[in-house]
Amino acid sequence: MKDHPARILLGAQAGAFSLPVCDHYSGVEARMRKSLALQAEMAEEFGTCVFDVTLDCEDGAPVGGEAEHAALVTELALAAGSQARVAVRVHPVDHPAFDADVATIAGRAGQRLAHIMVPKVESVADVQRAVAALDAAGANNLPLHVLIESPAAVHRAFDIAAHPRVQSISFGLMDFVSAHGGAIPSAGMSVAGQFSHPLVLRAKLDIASACHAHGKVPSHCVVTEFKDMDALRAAAQQAARELGYTRMWSIHPDQIRTIVAAFAPLASEVETAAGLIECAMAADWAPVQFEGRLHDRASYRYFWQVLERAHQTGLPLPDVVRPLFAEPALERH
Secondary structure (H helix, E strand, O other): OOOOHHHHHOOHHHHHHOOOOEEEEEOOHHHHHHHHHHHHHHHHHHOOOOEEEEEEOOOOOOOOOHHHHHHHHHHHHHHOOOOOOEEEEOOOOOOOOHHHHHHHHHHHHHHHEEEEEEOOOOOHHHHHHHHHHHHHOOOOOOOEEEEEOOHHHHHOHHHHHHOOOEEEEEEOHHHHHHOOOOOOOHHHHOOOHHHOOHHHHHHHHHHHHHHHHOOOEEEEOOOOOOOOHHHHHHHHHHHHHOOOOOEEEEOOHHHHHHHHHHHOOOHHHHHHHHHHHHHHHHOOOOOEEEOOEEEOHHHHHHHHHHHHHHHHOOOOOOOOOHHHHOOOOOOOO
């Protein structure tokens, strides 16, 4: 459909809404297998894949057992179903296991991976180092996600986001706080503190702003109070509604549904969006009056993105727009 809303309305803004809203991390074999099984179960339940599974080498591999762990996550990725979205977090670019990680994982399973996550990225030079390793492994088209964990890296966020292979930037809260040598209290790692301490809040906003400037996906940090669903819900809602994040990490299966629900639009907004997009298409995207307000392509873009988020989070779509999400892979981005 040549006049599909995504093709008509979205430019650089498409990227920020192009991934599942939750990125779930696990590094122990039993938990990795359970995470992949849960992804398949929830994809069937929701009608779409609502979270990525990122298999973790950085925190998951035992010291001295990096090669064996890389081989394990490679086999798990290769064995995952064709509809699975599986990624791998490798070691940092300055770690002795980095090159072997990429050669094994991207070299053997690159075609099955959604992306590679590289932690502790400090500069564009680190991004280029990672890209060179991926290309050497034959994974030339594999997207790169990066984890920013220091004040200096936050300062370079816009340059990092501008790199064409970077698809998403995540914020490493705990390393960021500890990098300040005690100048930020430990409360800055808590649910309350990470949204109130000025240095932490500024870092989050800088990363989100850098991503949106370049059409990339800003991914919010973990909530370590994983048994406190109220705290998790509040953090996820604040990240999504106030700080501009369109994705968030999960470190426990119980967090996934809460994150997905927090990043989903309100049902009333979905209804409004569907009605407006229907009206706009009928007008060939010319300005229209809808529910007492004048709308043009700027608001059409916003409300189309509401529908995209609804689709990504498994919300039921109104009949008038459901066919727009029936194209193979939607070819939207």
